[in-house]
Amino acid sequence: MATTTASAVSLASVTLEVADPAAAQRFHTAFGVDEYVNLRASEARSAGFRGFTLALTVAGPATVDGFLGAAVDAGAVVLKPAAKSLWGYGGVVQAPDGTVWKVATSAKKDSGPATREIDEIVLLLGVEDVKVSKRFYVDRGLTVAKSFGGKYAEFAPGGSSPVKLALYKRRGLAKDLGVAAEGTGSHRVVLGGTSGSFTDPDGFAWETVA
Template sequence: MVMATNASTAAPTSLESVTLEVTDLEAARRFYSDFGVDTYVHLRQTDAHSTGFRGFTLALTVSGPATVDSFVAAAVNAGATVLKPAAKSLWGYGGVVQAPDGTIWKIATSAKKDSGPATRHIDEVVLLIGVENVKATKDFYTGRGLTVARSFGGKYAEFTPGPSSPVKLALYKRRALAKDLCIPTDGTGSHHLILGTTTHPAATHAFTDPDGFTWETTAHPAPTPS
């Protein structure tokens, strides 16, 4: 991925929307509707090319293993590929799927046993971007006004979400993220991801972070989870 930065001063920034760039817009709309996450992301047509790992994943946190299985099954039935079958782990239960457009989704719960039947409720959505240097990228974002909610040394950092955003932004080491998703770390070309901010639209302009992820001021509001 191309690394670029914009060092000019910008107004305080917060993540307000996530836009996935896809090559087949109608097919992507059908998939995300059937998967049950269409209220969390926007979609945009693109002809941009990429290979391998795009450097991010969207992670769903749900209530229990049965709900994890329900979302994984919905994704697979809609055309997704399983990258990591749902299974118990040290931290709970989860699996990883890849949408037909190439976006990787992780569905997980901290619960190892169900306390009730499967639901279609999502407790939290986190956009995890893989970075080369967590501390440097964290400093870049705090310099633009993002507030750190949690941080674990140079391994992980999580930011307070925007007031209307249904998605939380977090940073993870790129190699560690790829390993967790069970895919090779290499990748080239577009991330196929736009991070949107509506904070102070008159003053905030497009910029690119140290790992090549693009931000832009968006006119549309963030989706509202049902």
């Protein structure tokens, strides 16, 4: 289902659906991510893993600890304590509204003091078949920036959103986050684009934004 360039999709916004937008806004402000996502009131039912995470990349371990500490102070629950790994250092928390956030760095040591700066934020969608979902988005005009077989694909930024879009095999993503892969109901996240409303193969919804 190839599309023309004129109707190619690009990520313009990410909206989290939450039960209490005011409370979620307070959390996001304290955490330091309020400029990256929109919030919308929703009572949509959701149980278990919602199938996505928002991942922050920062400069060093001290900055990771600072963001995770701010999240916990604002009411988040630790899913994976910050720890070193082969790829760097990071940890995972779940916000009071249920959204799972990961904060990580590729640096093993700090080269300076902790900051409140975010180098990159990526919306990782957990999908059943990365190749199928990647083809779906490429056919709609997205450009693949990174791809690792059937495990991971990241798209080049092209819209107005500061958030990058990437695909990760659902079970692999759940394992990385320290949660069970099972989940039912709404994803509680809506992606905004400029080429019409649609739903991808894994049920993630896109809506038209101006």
